[in-house]
Amino acid sequence: VTTYFTRREALFGLAALGIGIAGASVVAACKDDDKTTPPPDRAKILADVTSLVIVPTYVDAANQAKSLETALGALRDFASVDSLAHARDAWKTARRAWKVTDAFVFGPADDLSVTGGIIDDAADFAKIEALAQDTAPLDANAVNRLGANMRGFPAIEALLFDPAKDDAAMLAAFQAPGDRRGTFAALLGADLRAKIDAVAAAWNGPPIDYANQLAKAGRGSAVYAAERQGFDAVVNALIAAAEVIISIHLAKPLGIDKTPAVPAPELVESPRSDVSVDDIVAVLDGIDAVYFGRHAGVGGLAISAAVAAANAPGDAKMRDSLPKAKDAMRAISGPLRTAVVDRRDSVVAAHDAIREVKRCLATDVAGALGTSVGFNVTDGD
Amino acid sequence: MAAVAVPETAPPHVEVGLAQRIEARLWAPVDAASLGAFRFLLGALLVVAVVRHWLKGAIFDAFVVPTHFFAYDGLSFVRPLPGSGMYFVYAALAIAGASLAIGFRSRTSAAIACVLFTYAHLCDTANYLNHYYLLSLLLGLAALLPLGTALSIDARGRGPCTVPAWVLWLVRLQIGVVYFYGGVGKLDSDWLFGAMPLRTWLAAAGDFPLLGPILRLPMTAYAMSWLGAAFDLSVPFFLVTKRTRSFAYAFVVFFHVVTARLFQIGMFPWVMIALTLVFFDPSWPRTTFRGPSWHTPETRNVAPPRWLFAIALVWALSQLVYPLRSHLYSGDVLWTEEGYRFSWRVMLIEKAGSAEFEASDPKTGASRIVRTRALLTPFQEKMMATQPDMIRAFAHMIADDAERRGEPRPRVTADVVVTLNGRPKARLVDPTVDLASEPWRLGRAPWILPSPR
Numbered sequence: 133v134t135t136y137f138t139r140r141e142a143l144f145g146l147a148a149l150g151i152g153i154a155g156a157s158v159v160a161a162c163k164d165d166d167k168t169t170p171p172p173d174r175a176k177i178l179a180d181v182t183s184l185v186i187v188p189t190y191v192d193a194a195n196q197a198k199s200l201e202t203a204l205g206a207l208r209d210f211a212s213v214d215s216l217a218h219a220r221d222a223w224k225t226a227r228r229a230w231k232v233t234d235a236f237v238f239g240p241a242d243d244l245s246v247t248g249g250i251i252d253d254a255a256d257f258a259k260i261e262a263l264a265q266d267t268a269p270l271d272a273n274a275v276n277r278l279g280a281n282m283r284g285f286p287a288i289e290a291l292l293f294d295p296a297k298d299d300a301a302m303l304a305a306f307q308a309p310g311d312r313r314g315t316f317a318a319l320l321g322a323d324l325r326a327k328i329d330a331v332a333a334a335w336n337g338p339p340i341d342y343a344n345q346l347a348k349a350g351r352g353s354a355v356y357a358a359e360r361q362g363f364d365a366v367v368n369a370l371i372a373a374a375e376v377i378i379s380i381h382l383a384k385p386l387g388i389d390k391t392p393a394v395p396a397p398e399l400v401e402s403p404r405s406d407v408s409v410d411d412i413v414a415v416l417d418g419i420d421a422v423y424f425g426r427h428a429g430v431g432g433l434a435i436s437a438a439v440a441a442a443n444a445p446g447d448a449k450m451r452d453s454l455p456k457a458k459d460a461m462r463a464i465s466g467p468l469r470t471a472v473v474d475r476r477d478s479v480v481a482a483h484d485a486i487r488e489v490k491r492c493l494a495t496d497v498a499g500a501l502g503t504s505v506g507f508n509v510t511d512g513d
Numbered sequence: 514m515a516a517v518a519v520p521e522t523a524p525p526h527v528e529v530g531l532a533q534r535i536e537a538r539l540w541a542p543v544d545a546a547s548l549g550a551f552r553f554l555l556g557a558l559l560v561v562a563v564v565r566h567w568l569k570g571a572i573f574d575a576f577v578v579p580t581h582f583f584a585y586d587g588l589s590f591v592r593p594l595p596g597s598g599m600y601f602v603y604a605a606l607a608i609a610g611a612s613l614a615i616g617f618r619s620r621t622s623a624a625i626a627c628v629l630f631t632y633a634h635l636c637d638t639a640n641y642l643n644h645y646y647l648l649s650l651l652l653g654l655a656a657l658l659p660l661g662t663a664l665s666i667d668a669r670g671r672g673p674c675t676v677p678a679w680v681l682w683l684v685r686l687q688i689g690v691v692y693f694y695g696g697v698g699k700l701d702s703d704w705l706f707g708a709m710p711l712r713t714w715l716a717a718a719g720d721f722p723l724l725g726p727i728l729r730l731p732m733t734a735y736a737m738s739w740l741g742a743a744f745d746l747s748v749p750f751f752l753v754t755k756r757t758r759s760f761a762y763a764f765v766v767f768f769h770v771v772t773a774r775l776f777q778i779g780m781f782p783w784v785m786i787a788l789t790l791v792f793f794d795p796s797w798p799r800t801t802f803r804g805p806s807w808h809t810p811e812t813r814n815v816a817p818p819r820w821l822f823a824i825a826l827v828w829a830l831s832q833l834v835y836p837l838r839s840h841l842y843s844g845d846v847l848w849t850e851e852g853y854r855f856s857w858r859v860m861l862i863e864k865a866g867s868a869e870f871e872a873s874d875p876k877t878g879a880s881r882i883v884r885t886r887a888l889l890t891p892f893q894e895k896m897m898a899t900q901p902d903m904i905r906a907f908a909h910m911i912a913d914d915a916e917r918r919g920e921p922r923p924r925v926t927a928d929v930v931v932t933l934n935g936r937p938k939a940r941l942v943d944p945t946v947d948l949a950s951e952p953w954r955l956g957r958a959p960w961i962l963p964s965p966r
Binding site: 138141143145146149152153154156157158160161169170171173174175349350351358359360363375379383388389390391392393438441442443445446449487490491492494495496498499500501502503 | 705706708710712713714716717718719720726729730731732735736738739740743747751756757760777863864865866867869872873874877879880881882883884886898920923930931932933935936937938
């Protein structure tokens with residue numbers, strides 16, 4: 133074998149092979165209608181998603197957390213029907229603004245280990261109430277030492293809302309001598325605001341400047357060595373957000389993760405304020421904002437465009453399934469905690485609709501972008 | 514194996530038959546130096562792989578975190594050691610790899626490394642990688658063949674050594690089939706006429722220095738698809754041809770460096786760049802590093818026993834035939850993945866899946882949704898969601914778990930949708946079939962739905 137060809141013959145052979153390959157690939161490509169148009173620029177998509185959606189959403193959340201802190205301070209200083217109502221509204225607004233960020237729980241929200249302290253959904257109501265009625269000194273340091281199940285949105289919710297009590301009783305608790313309940317709420321508000329500020333700051337400027345790290349993935353980013361990794365983070369966060377809604381926030385209260393299915397209304401998010409449906413719609417809004425690259429009426433180059441270029445039917449399914457999922461959630465009448473018991477069909481329908489969103493994200497979107505498993509990982513490690 | 518002196522003069526020329534000529538070629542002595550270098554590189558790469566796994570936390574992620582493991586069919590007894598046990602396995606593997614590299618009790622070191630490495634990767638199907646399989650095979654060869662006769666502690670002070678040519682060719686064949694069958698797998702309509710999945714992956718290559726904008730063009734994906742197929746199919750032959758060897762090896766280096774930069778394929782490119790050196794002249798380490806000639810009266814010829822040659826023939830035949838077994842199954846192998854593993858099909862599919870399982874009491878019909886993440890790691894879940902045999906295995910896990918809890922064995926059905934190479938998602942398995950009662954089958958699994966291709 134080693135002596136059948138001269139070096140010149142071998143080189144000619146290699147050249148002929150190269151020409152043959154080039155010709156064959158050109159012929160194959162000619163059957164493709166879209167052989168010269170590059171797909172949407174993923175660097176721009178990442179930059180737009182970061183600057184037009186993620187950062188502004190965190191800024192919104194930080195602003196609303198500040199408003200909540202102010203409202204809780206006002207309630208502490210002068211507990212009245214108006215200040216209680218204002219604090220409750222501020223809580224709901226801040227809560228909703230924060231829940232939108234559930235669509236992109238990666239980066240600082242994970243790295244700073246603050247997520248559990250902000251949105252833990254298993255608040256220990258008994259401990260919170262006991263502390264509210266205790267006499268031990270209560271200051272910022274004491275709050276700082278509390279566990280995640282006694283801080284954040286759920287803890288403040290526990291102080292502001294209780295469907296078992298009327299508003300007068302709730303107000304009376306804030307008007308008790310010593311203002312302890314109001315002080316506790318205000319301290320929790322400041323603690324929450326500081327945490328959300330920290331996440332927003334980590335995204336929005338030095339020293340971490342996470343937005344910039346994501347936007348320049350693969351182009352000098354200290355966090356994402358490749359553009360693909362930045363995209364993976366964004367898309368996998370979308371999938372995870374949908375999965376959490378399905379498996380945690382709907383399946384568990386419905387009880388469909390057990391045999392026989394027994395509703396567990398106590399497991400809904402925000403059980404006292406009855407904004408569980410709004411919580412889920414807010415997360416879907418976050419998924420929508422990231423996927424379509426738009427926030428507050430401003431849009432950029434979106435993930436949707438990259439998916440459409442590779443799998444137009446897949447993008448169409450996302451366009452169809454997301455509004456349907458939101459509509460299905462909004463179609464649940466009354467609080468989710470009662471709906472999982474009395475109006476299960478509507479909750480199951482919403483669960484199914486969000487499952488379809490998750491399926492589209494995990495298959496059509498991830499497959500079109502090559503972000504699910506990168507490529508078949510049997511090919512390397 | 515007996516060491517015999519190499520005859521100083523060639524035997525007188527006589528007319529011989531084809532079989533005898535082939536036998537003479539196979540048993541002709543060749544310098545063992547390149548096999549010594551191969552052994553060194555194999556052992557060194559193994560050490561690097563272990564260190565890399567350790568530092569990345571991959572041992573913890575693969576063996577400590579999971580609560581359930583996807584056993585290979587018939588090998589359910591292969592389980593990871595509890596607690597920190599697998600760290601000891603990997604430590605022993607590193608020692609065996611280092612010992613193999615320096616050629617200290619080479620065959621024993623290789624046998625230990627082969628057993629440990631193969632054991633670690635048989636614990637969970639989710640961890641299957643083509644190059645892990647390759648390393649197991651090469652370590653197996655190193656345990657059988659006299660690769661420690663040169664550049665080793667075992668051969669220290671013994672002068673140059675030769676081995677029969679078939680030893681060298683068996684190792685070359687093992688490397689060559691990886692490329693060749695990799696190329697055969699690429700003779701597929703998606704690869705050649707859709708430029709998939711390269712087109713999907715290259716769309717994310719905009720950050721490649723200088724060439725990023727070009728790589729993103731669909732035309733580039735077509736060119737690279739055809740070039741990749743031609744490369745895989747032809748490079749083993751160009752590597753064994755003396756006239757083209759240098760060009761071919763330069764292309765091997767270029768090809769693997771580019772793919773290493775473009776795709777996250779870990780050590781595979783470096784393994785192939787290092788180990789394809791075995792295609793060079795058997796004396797390349799001596800000529801490269803100016804070692805003593807092997808043509809000396811003191812040169813020893815290590816002649817393995819005939820039974821080992823018989824094993825080598827069986828090995829070679831199995832490596833040529835086994836990768837073709839997917840053709841015995843009906844259906845699209847990229848979709849069903851029946852016969853996909855251990856057949857050197859590399860980089861052919863971009864699959865993304867969503868798998869939802871429901872367990873129901875066979876008597877009452879009461880059902881529950883199974884939360885996959887409660888049983889599997891995210892990585893295992895991702896791997897399982899697109900591979901039918903793992904989907905069936907997971908259904909069995911769910912049913913087995915229920916039985917262990919004292920519950921009646923449930924029916925387990927799966928609603929699995931998968932995208933293949935950019936197509937809209939399609940259902941992968943029959944959602945009405947109780948997968949927990951489906952046995953392993955030698956033939957086509959009837960519950961796998963037809964490919965969307």
